[in-house]
Amino acid sequence: xxxxxxxxxxxxxxxxxxxxxxxxxxxxxxxxxxxxxxxxxxxxxxxxxxxxxxxxxxxxxxxxxxxxxxxxxxxxxxxxxxxxxxxxxxxxxxxxxxxxxxxxxxxxxxxxxxxxxxxxxxxxxxxxxxxxxxxxxxxxxxxxxxxxxxxxxxxxxxxxxxxxxxxxxxxxxxxxxxxxxxxxxxxxxxxxxxxxxxxxxxxxxxxxxxxxxxxxxxxxxxxxxxxxxxxxxxxxxxxxxxxxxxxxxxxxxxxxxxxxxxxxxxxxxxxxxxxxxxxxxxxxxxxxxxxxxxxxxxxxxxxxxxxxxxxxxxxxxxxxxxxxxxxxxxxxxxxxxxxxxxxxxxxxxxxxxxxxxxxxxxxxxxxxxxxxxxxxxxxxxxxxxxxxxxxxxxxxxxxxxxxxxxxxxxxxxxxxxxxxxxxxx
Amino acid sequence: xxxxxxxxxxxxxxxxxxxxxxxxxxxxxxxxxxxxxxxxxxxxxxxxxxxxxxxxxxxxxxxxxxxxxxxxxxxxxxxxxxxxxxxxxxxxxx
Numbered sequence: 001x002x003x004x005x006x007x008x009x010x011x012x013x014x015x016x017x018x019x020x021x022x023x024x025x026x027x028x029x030x031x032x033x034x035x036x037x038x039x040x041x042x043x044x045x046x047x048x049x050x051x052x053x054x055x056x057x058x059x060x061x062x063x064x065x066x067x068x069x070x071x072x073x074x075x076x077x078x079x080x081x082x083x084x085x086x087x088x089x090x091x092x093x094x095x096x097x098x099x100x101x102x103x104x105x106x107x108x109x110x111x112x113x114x115x116x117x118x119x120x121x122x123x124x125x126x127x128x129x130x131x132x133x134x135x136x137x138x139x140x141x142x143x144x145x146x147x148x149x150x151x152x153x154x155x156x157x158x159x160x161x162x163x164x165x166x167x168x169x170x171x172x173x174x175x176x177x178x179x180x181x182x183x184x185x186x187x188x189x190x191x192x193x194x195x196x197x198x199x200x201x202x203x204x205x206x207x208x209x210x211x212x213x214x215x216x217x218x219x220x221x222x223x224x225x226x227x228x229x230x231x232x233x234x235x236x237x238x239x240x241x242x243x244x245x246x247x248x249x250x251x252x253x254x255x256x257x258x259x260x261x262x263x264x265x266x267x268x269x270x271x272x273x274x275x276x277x278x279x280x281x282x283x284x285x286x287x288x289x290x291x292x293x294x295x296x297x298x299x300x301x302x303x304x305x306x307x308x309x310x311x312x313x314x315x316x317x318x319x320x321x322x323x324x325x326x327x328x329x330x331x332x333x334x335x336x337x338x339x340x341x342x343x344x345x346x347x348x349x350x351x352x353x354x355x356x357x358x359x360x361x362x363x364x365x366x367x368x369x370x371x372x373x374x375x376x377x378x379x380x381x382x383x384x385x386x387x388x389x390x391x392x393x394x395x396x397x398x399x400x401x402x403x404x405x406x407x408x409x410x411x412x413x414x415x416x417x418x419x420x421x422x423x424x425x
Numbered sequence: 426x427x428x429x430x431x432x433x434x435x436x437x438x439x440x441x442x443x444x445x446x447x448x449x450x451x452x453x454x455x456x457x458x459x460x461x462x463x464x465x466x467x468x469x470x471x472x473x474x475x476x477x478x479x480x481x482x483x484x485x486x487x488x489x490x491x492x493x494x495x496x497x498x499x500x501x502x503x504x505x506x507x508x509x510x511x512x513x514x515x516x517x518x519x
Contacts, residue, residue: 052499188485257467268444275445277515279503285516290445292516298447306446310437311460313444327470333478369462 004092004101006110007070008040015067020179022065027117029108030071031078032163033152034058041154042074042086042104045280045300055152056187057121057163057180064179069117072107076302077271078125078156080104081371082359083132085304090361094136096400099358102135104128105166109136112166119176123153125161126259127353127378130390133166134353134403137392139173139420140166144410145385146191148177149184157266158189160259160382170391170421174199177413194411202417205425208241212406212419213346217252218377222355229393229402230352233423237350240422247342247349251334252380258331259379260372261315261324267305268312274300307368336384343409348419351377353390353403377405387413391420432460 008030015022028034031041033051035058040046054062062068075085083106084090091106093099094114101110105122109132112120122129124142133140141164148163155161165176177199183192214234219227238244276282276296283295301309315324342349356374364371381388387410390403406419437457441448448456501508508514 049503052495052502185487254469254473257470260463261467261470272445277504277513285514287516288519289516293445294442294447297445301446303452306448306452307456307459309444309446310440310456311463314432314436314440314460314464317440317443324467324470327473330473330476330478331470334473334476337476368459369466372463 002092002097004094004110004114005089006073006091006101006107006114006116008042008073008088008107009038010070011037011068013068015062015065017063017065019064020175021061024066024119025069025117026061026066026176027070027072027108027111027120028058028068029074029105029120029122031074031123031154032058032121033154034068034071037071039071039154040087041078042076042088043300043302043305044087045274047087049279051152053152056149056184058152060180061121070111072105072111072120074107075104076305077154077267078104078123078128078161079267079304079308081127081131081374082364083107084361084365085302087302092361093358093400096358098360099400100135100361102132102358104132106132108166109133109138109140112136112138112168118167119172120166121163121180122166123161123163124382125157126263126382127375129164129166130353130378130388130403130405131375134390134392135358135401137395137401138166138168139170139392140164140390141173141177141413141416142381142388143177143181143413144194144387146189147194147387147411147413148180149182149187149190151184151186155270157263158270159266160263170389170417170424171200171203173389174203174417194413197414199413199417202414203421204418205240205422206418207237207422210242210348210415210419211245211346212237212242213245213247213342213349215247215249215252215349215351217249218351222352223357225357225396225399226352226355226402229395230404233393233404234350237419237422242419242422245346247346249338249342251331251338254331255335255380255383256373256376258328258335259375259383261328262332262383264308264312265316265325266312268309268316271305271309276300304368332383335380339384339386339407347408347415349407350419351405353377353405357400357402381407386410387416389416389420391423393423432457432464
């Protein structure tokens with residue numbers, strides 16, 4: 001098989017503990033800290049960075065007997081929809097080598113789809129688990145904000161991101177979620193809600209009487225090769241006794257703009273730590289501090305990272321905060337409210353995960369706004385802090401994988417797992 | 426409606442100074458063009474209904490106490506070219 005470039009670092013290791021993941025191979029996205037194993041975030045800035053500690057999720061999977069097989073490729077610092085912004089080159093889609101694997105957790109999704117690992121961990125700030133899982137034809141779960149500890153995750157936009165599982169089946173992803181879920185004293189935004197749920201037991205395809213809402217805003221303007229498989233999946237749910245309902249959530253039209261303003265603003269602050277002194281590549285000590293920082297950051301960051309830090313800096317700069325950041329926060333509250341209201345009438349919300357088929361390699365390079373707009377169906381979930389799952393629909397083998405997304409109320413992962421497992425059967 | 430923002434080369438140079446990222450001339454031009462387009466798109470936030478922002482948050486505190494900390498050597502392993510006798514090394518303060 002052709003090398004699809006799913007790993008940045010491969011690891012020879014043996015799991016030696018007994019537990020829920022005994023004998024299972026797991027790949028870990030390269031922005032999750034692994035003690036003694038370099039963790040690059042797909043960036044030249046951290047190409048030699050070796051964390052002195054393990055992330056909580058890494059502790060947990062090791063304790064459950066997992067065999068860690070490597071650190072996976074990703075868009076630089078999680079900023080991208082294709083894994084093409086990685087300093088280590090793009091990950092190729094395992095189903096079609098002319099297409100991208102999606103991003104930013106492209107390596108994690110491709111490693112599972114190609115069989116290089118049974119499971120993987122990805123991270124999702126605005127769709128970074130769901131997009132590549134959909135593009136690679138595998139299952140991905142973005143947990144409720146707070147369900148999984150972020151301790152040891154290299155921050156991009158803290159208020160939005162979560163670590164989550166990727167697997168070939170809904171049951172598999174749920175099994176990995178069982179291992180990593182739960183509160184952590186080292187992450188004060190984590191919660192112990194939901195810790196007693198047995199997610200893997202919920203993959204029973206039982207959707208009799210479940211109400212599924214389809215928001216008009218998320219099925220508008222969708223590629224015809226995507227909408228066909230989506231409709232077939234909804235028919236399948238109906239045959240199994242689910243009730244399909246059309247709904248509207250007008251706030252979602254503003255989600256992409258609000259998401260990018262918040263994510264870029266947080267990124268501009270979080271990535272300020274890469275100064276070439278404590279981390280990253282130093283670029284000479286000749287000038288003053290400002291000159292040294294500015295040179296290190298010019299050399300260490302790629303274009304998309306620079307673009308987002310600069311736009312975030314602009315959005316937070318004097319005179320613009322109210323115009324951009326404050327309004328984006330208002331949209332976030334509006335989206336949260338609309339979802340809350342929707343979940344009084346429906347159990348889950350369904351849509352295509354991505355509005356398009358996997359991009360051709362190189363397609364989005366010149367037009368960042370076009371790439372941002374392709375996140376329309378995934379970013380609302382992060383703004384509202386909700387859980388979501390993507391499950392592959394039956395797709396046309398000549399075209400490429402299509403993912404179906406289900407969104408639930410906070411800590412209602414069980415319902416998503418039920419709905420998802422009904423689609424895959 | 427707020428006044429439309431105009432992003433020009435000077436704006437991009439100014440933000441690059443604030444963000445402490447040097448840019449090459451070509452990059453400044455490319456970013457100027459792209460930022461105009463992106464910021465123009467952000468104007469769709471001008472029409473948002475008044476929403477009451479309810480913050481359902483509470484402080485998460487723990488008892489202060491001694492715990493394990495990282496070993497100095499492990500922390501400095503990432504900056505080996507930039508250290509001097511267990512200190513981070515930086516440029517001279519003039």
